[in-house]
Amino acid sequence: MKTYQFTKSQELFKRAAKVIPCGIYGHFSPAPLVPATSYPFYTARSAGARFWDVDGNEFIDYMCAYGPMILGYNHPLVDQAAAKQIQSSNCTTGAPSVMVELAEFMVDLIPAADWVFFAKNGADVTNYSTMIARDATGRKKIVMIKGGYHGASSWMQAPGHHGTIEEDAENIIRIPWNDVPAFEKAIENNPNDIAGFIATPYHVPVFADNEMPDEGYWKKIEALCRKHGIVLIVDDIRHGFRMDIGGSCEYFGFTPDLICFCKALANGYPISALMGSQALKDVTARVFYTGSYWFQAEPMAAALETLKELKRIDGPKKILATGKKLLDGLVKVAKTYGYDLKVTGAPSMPYLRITNDESLMLHQDWCAECTGRGAYFTSHHNWFVSTAHTDEDIQQTLEIADDAFQIIKQQYGDRF
Amino acid sequence: MGHELIKARLNLCAVLKNLEDLVQYDPEMAALSKQWNISIQFSILLGPKAFIEFQNGKCRVGQGKLPKPTIILFFFSPAHLNRMMDGRGFPIPLKGFTKIPFLNGDFQKLTKKLEYYLKPTDELLKDTTYCELNTRFTLNTAAHAIPEIGSLDRVGIHAVSHIQNGDILMKILPDGPAVTLRVRNGNITPVSGETERPMACLYMKNMQVANAFLNAKLDAFTAIASGDVMIKGQTPMLDSMGLVLDRIPLYLG
Structure with missing residues (x-):
């Protein structure tokens, strides 16, 4: 099987590094890709479930832009809706009318929520959710999960990271995932001082297996929040619309006070949303928060069309099924080489790890070999599946995976 | 933990540790220290202790106390040791007065060479x-x-x-x-x-x-x-x- 070269990506990166700090920053930084030089850095074009890099290499994309792409790149209905909106108006003086249409649609779509507030990025709304929780309760502390990620604002980063100070984490209490007693203890140790509990629907750490909630976990957390007047916030930014069209809380059967959406909301157009219960609507109204582009109409039109299409085709159900087909196939191929490919998380956004080598080097090499043959796999982060991934894509992916397993079997022999 | 104490521990445990490689990889320093059979105890009041030992052309830098060091250098505080390491202070010799010429002579050549290697241009x-x-x-x-x-x-x-x-x-x-x-x-x-x-x-x-x-x-x-x-x-x-x-x-x- 032909393997890819990334000459132009590297050339472009050299230019970038001269004028952009670390060339490509944030979650798109190539640093966690192992080895980084075996991955494409720059996209030239995209369509459906595929993208082509600046070297002309074609990839079946299992990262989906780290989550935003859910219906496929360049989706005609979404792009047409966005283009139509641009033609009439986009960023103007005055809120766009499509904002109301989108808000009504979302309030109907998400059973747990009665209102919606729009912003641009996930961290905009996770930040805002904590402000609302503090204002509603008059309390300071926020409980979050160790290893949880809610954006890159200083309070969300683990202490010690560059650009943060100790005081940033002063009002943050980190507890382990699935640990109800730890939450009870936090409440006991901070009487009437916990404003909010924020977590993803299930735990999605990087470089580690993803963890589903234990039976009854969310119900217990919800009950504790109700009992102690704590605002329950679900960060559905990554999971949203990949498990249930009504939000992941529907999938797991609990009712949060605030829900944060972003990523898949508009199939790649920049918009995020905070949704909440009626009880918090007036509080939200008085907590000032805004941004220069938060009233941009184009992403709102795109979001409306994305959600309509996801609802029409039952997108979450489709990608859960597609993901399962892909993962069953990959696990089977791995087994023929004596490798245990462990899958955790939902099939629509799975985390994979070859357990034979706890250092992850074997897994990293396999992911890189797959990427070098056209199936874009990362080794550190959960993958994403879209409604655009077809049976043919899966079949081709399995052939690539098989070829890559042959290579690493040759490389490692019977060491694992 | 105080800044000076952490700096002192770094000086003793990380910086001076390089003396081991210096006498191994720098031919001039290897020749200089080849015949040395001497040990130096660094002792900070209420602070960390470390030693340097030269024997058979090899150097060993370690933490703690040697049973019978040839020389004991005492420091009133971590800051005192740090001043010496920065070339702005002097230790108090408690033992090995006859070896003071060694400290001021050959040993200083060694530490100066280490400083030369650690301060690149x-x-x-x-x-x-x-x-x-x-x-x-x-x-x-x-x-x-x-x-x-x-x-x-x-x-x-x-x-x-x-x-x-x-x-x-x-x-x-x-x-x-x-x-x-x-x-x-x-x-x-x-x-x-x-x-x-x-x-x-x-x-x-x-x-x-x-x-x-x-x-x-x-x-x-x-x-x-x-x-x-x-x-x-x-x-x-x-x-x-x-x-x-x-x-x-x-x-x-």
Whole structure:
């Protein structure tokens, strides 16, 4: 099987590094890709479930832009809706009318929520959710999960990271995932001082297996929040619309006070949303928060069309099924080489790890070999599946995976 | 933990540790110290203790007390030791008065040479041998500073608490020096050389890249993306280690 070269990506990166700090920053930084030089850095074009890099290499994309792409790149209905909106108006003086249409649609779509507030990025709304929780309760502390990620604002980063100070984490209490007693203890140790509990629907750490909630976990957390007047916030930014069209809380059967959406909301157009219960609507109204582009109409039109299409085709159900087909196939191929490919998380956004080598080097090499043959796999982060991934894509992916397993079997022999 | 105490521990445990390699890899210093049979105890009032021992052409730097040192140098405080290391103060000899000429003479030649290697200039780094030794010493200093900062500095303690058990290998390619950081339940032990089963690896492409990287002249993210620095394995271990390494200049910068 032909393997890819990334000459132009590297050339472009050299230019970038001269004028952009670390060339490509944030979650798109190539640093966690192992080895980084075996991955494409720059996209030239995209369509459906595929993208082509600046070297002309074609990839079946299992990262989906780290989550935003859910219906496929360049989706005609979404792009047409966005283009139509641009033609009439986009960023103007005055809120766009499509904002109301989108808000009504979302309030109907998400059973747990009665209102919606729009912003641009996930961290905009996770930040805002904590402000609302503090204002509603008059309390300071926020409980979050160790290893949880809610954006890159200083309070969300683990202490010690560059650009943060100790005081940033002063009002943050980190507890382990699935640990109800730890939450009870936090409440006991901070009487009437916990404003909010924020977590993803299930735990999605990087470089580690993803963890589903234990039976009854969310119900217990919800009950504790109700009992102690704590605002329950679900960060559905990554999971949203990949498990249930009504939000992941529907999938797991609990009712949060605030829900944060972003990523898949508009199939790649920049918009995020905070949704909440009626009880918090007036509080939200008085907590000032805004941004220069938060009233941009184009992403709102795109979001409306994305959600309509996801609802029409039952997108979450489709990608859960597609993901399962892909993962069953990959696990089977791995087994023929004596490798245990462990899958955790939902099939629509799975985390994979070859357990034979706890250092992850074997897994990293396999992911890189797959990427070098056209199936874009990362080794550190959960993958994403879209409604655009077809049976043919899966079949081709399995052939690539098989070829890559042959290579690493040759490389490692019977060491694992 | 006070700044001066952490700096003193770094001076004793990480900086002076390089004397071991200095007498091995610098021919002039190897010849100078070949016949030495002498030990020096560093003793700080209510502070850490360390020693340097020369025997059979080899040097050993360790923590704690020697049973019968030839010389004892006393310091009133960590700051006192740090002033001496910065060339702005003098120790109080408690034992080995007859060896004072040695301290002021040959031993000072040795420490001056170490200082020469640890304070590079762009001009000096053009010399391959100098660059190699500076890189080796910087790698050693970093490796031995990590356990100290990881156990004394607040940010370091937090970072190290997240490092899982396993060996972290730092190696300069193709066959340059390597150090292994053995992590066991939050304790880190630096070991010279490679490990058979590393949990995480950080490879530097060559001596020049290693020198720039270890002296913080090269952005890590850019270096990794371009392949100058290669990481593998449980890279969160390297992320946490990086946070600790970034603290070194706060004390030794």
